[in-house]
Amino acid sequence: MLSATLDKDCQICENWGESEAKRLTKKKEHVLRAGDVVRLRSGGPKMTIALVDSADDCHCHWFDGGELKTSVVDINTLEKVEEQEQ
Numbered sequence: 001m002l003s004a005t006l007d008k009d010c011q012i013c014e015n016w017g018e019s020e021a022k023r024l025t026k027k028k029e030h031v032l033r034a035g036d037v038v039r040l041r042s043g044g045p046k047m048t049i050a051l052v053d054s055a056d057d058c059h060c061h062w063f064d065g066g067e068l069k070t071s072v073v074d075i076n077t078l079e080k081v082e083e084q085e086q
Contacts (some may be wrong), residue, residue, distance in 0.1 A: 032058060038078040046081050047073075 032038060036049045038060065047060035056075040061068060 032075060032078060032080060037081040039081055040073070040077055041079050042077075046085075047071075049078075 032049060032052060034049050034051055037046050038049060038058070039046050045062045045064065047062040049058045050061055050070075051059040052075065053059065057072050058075050058078060059070070059072050060078075061070050063069070
């Protein structure tokens, strides 16, 4: 098992592999929380995050023609909807 340390600025130390560095960097970018309005990066309806679980999966709800829909979506596939779009 590789041991690694992060300095105070969360810079990845050189003993980490590149893929691990990318994973940690991606996680740091996400600041999505329950209650945020999001949509898939590829498009689609606006959804509300109900829960972000420990695996970084977002439990989302949205309406489709008056019917409540629910899905679990990987956090990496979502983007926050800007307030002017809401």
